[in-house]
Amino acid sequence: MIMRNATDRIVVIGAGHAASEFAGALRGGGFPGPVLMLGEEAHLPYQRPPLSKAFLSGEAPLGALELKSAAAYEKMGVEVRTAARVAAIDRRARRIELEHGGFECYGKLVLATGGRARPLAVRGLENARKPANLHYLRTVADAGPVRELLRPGLRLVIIGGGYVGLEVAAVARKRGLEVTVLEALPRLLARVTAAEISAFYERIHHDAGVAIRTRAAVRRIETDPTGDRVVAVHTEDEVIAADLVLAGVGQIPNVELAERCALAVDNGVVVDEHSRSSDPDIFAIGDCSNHPSALYRRRLRLESVPNALGQARAAAATLCGSPRAYDAVPWFWSDQYDLKLQMVGLSHGHDRVITRGGQEERSFITFYLEAGRIIAADAVNRPKDFLAAKRLVGELARIAPESLADESRPLQSTARTVN
Numbered sequence: 001m002i003m004r005n006a007t008d009r010i011v012v013i014g015a016g017h018a019a020s021e022f023a024g025a026l027r028g029g030g031f032p033g034p035v036l037m038l039g040e041e042a043h044l045p046y047q048r049p050p051l052s053k054a055f056l057s058g059e060a061p062l063g064a065l066e067l068k069s070a071a072a073y074e075k076m077g078v079e080v081r082t083a084a085r086v087a088a089i090d091r092r093a094r095r096i097e098l099e100h101g102g103f104e105c106y107g108k109l110v111l112a113t114g115g116r117a118r119p120l121a122v123r124g125l126e127n128a129r130k131p132a133n134l135h136y137l138r139t140v141a142d143a144g145p146v147r148e149l150l151r152p153g154l155r156l157v158i159i160g161g162g163y164v165g166l167e168v169a170a171v172a173r174k175r176g177l178e179v180t181v182l183e184a185l186p187r188l189l190a191r192v193t194a195a196e197i198s199a200f201y202e203r204i205h206h207d208a209g210v211a212i213r214t215r216a217a218v219r220r221i222e223t224d225p226t227g228d229r230v231v232a233v234h235t236e237d238e239v240i241a242a243d244l245v246l247a248g249v250g251q252i253p254n255v256e257l258a259e260r261c262a263l264a265v266d267n268g269v270v271v272d273e274h275s276r277s278s279d280p281d282i283f284a285i286g287d288c289s290n291h292p293s294a295l296y297r298r299r300l301r302l303e304s305v306p307n308a309l310g311q312a313r314a315a316a317a318t319l320c321g322s323p324r325a326y327d328a329v330p331w332f333w334s335d336q337y338d339l340k341l342q343m344v345g346l347s348h349g350h351d352r353v354i355t356r357g358g359q360e361e362r363s364f365i366t367f368y369l370e371a372g373r374i375i376a377a378d379a380v381n382r383p384k385d386f387l388a389a390k391r392l393v394g395e396l397a398r399i400a401p402e403s404l405a406d407e408s409r410p411l412q413s414t415a416r417t418v419n
Helices: 017-028 070-076 140-151 163-174 196-208 257-259 305-319 383-392 402-407 412-414
Strands: 008-011 035-040 078-081 086-090 095-098 101-103 106-111 116-119 155-159 178-180 209-212 218-223 230-235 239-241 242-248 251-253 282-284 287-292 299-300 333-335 339-345 352-356 363-370 373-380
Touching: 008 017, 017 035, 017 070, 017 305, 070 078, 086 257, 101 218, 140 242, 155 163, 163 178, 163 196, 163 333, 196 333, 196 339, 196 373, 282 305, 299 352, 299 412, 339 383, 352 402, 373 383, 383 412
Parallel strands: 008 035, 008 106, 035 078, 106 282, 155 178, 155 242, 178 209
Antiparallel strands: 086 095, 095 101, 116 251, 218 230, 230 239, 287 299, 333 339, 339 373, 352 363, 363 373
């Protein structure tokens, strides 16, 4: 159906954290017009981080992951349409075409399309059909089958030693699987943290019984004669038998709709500080967007819930007539075993590392400095220090390294006295 009077209507493509938060912030900001949210999945917007943690372990049912209930969206006056895939955007007519027919018009359009798991591209997977025991982990549809297959004694091979791979490894070991993690780079978490943190997590997983292989790029996937199941994963030096394989090798932003309607795209939909794209009537928020960072003086595309929520609120404020630049300090977290890793800032370019506390106590915080300024920090089981670190990173503070390392001086009071 074509809506012909939709000049005040906001349509959101996507139904994840960013979309849900945006809809709530719109109403909280006083936007009175119609709001339509279109999601490809059959579910209402839900939390994704627990998919590799509490949901995968069986501790959290699907219902507990919902961000808001159907009744909550109805009360807000937000129409949420699930299993609705958008095929194209017509910028001139200001309408979108749905895959199964029909159009929806918009006054403003918000892209909250997120991303998808990056598929493995190695020998043995040339067949278009994915082996039944090779899995990715991005949606509930991905996580549900994996959860059912985590049975004691099975041999799980995880390709990728990033957050998702290590979180799954922790859950799988708790459930009694034999777990091998293959990481192509020289160390775990190499893209996001310092060598000291990598070594700590490698030791933690080793002590839990996980076999860690670094510098272990996958060369070939060996399947059974039918091609239906993976039986082994080949690296340059080793053949690892597998009953189950999970690939966590990154994410691809969903920017195809933006590309087809000729929006500016460069590792995400290019937006300004208000999340507005190269078309003033189209915004992009969350994992699919590439935004300017005043703190780091470069453009960033971040894959994190805090980023999605912050961008959503800033975009909603702008559309409600109170423009607010998005300039939050990036932060992330990861739960593995009894360890909560909280990370703030981006450590790329650091020239010095200072650690406060001891790894042997499994409670410490590591600061990354560049030219004397604190640009990032990783905290393990140190929630209070992490809160202080968020402020320090946001100010690019200069603090004497000996003060950062000295636990006799409360980091909170140090943070309050920064100039």
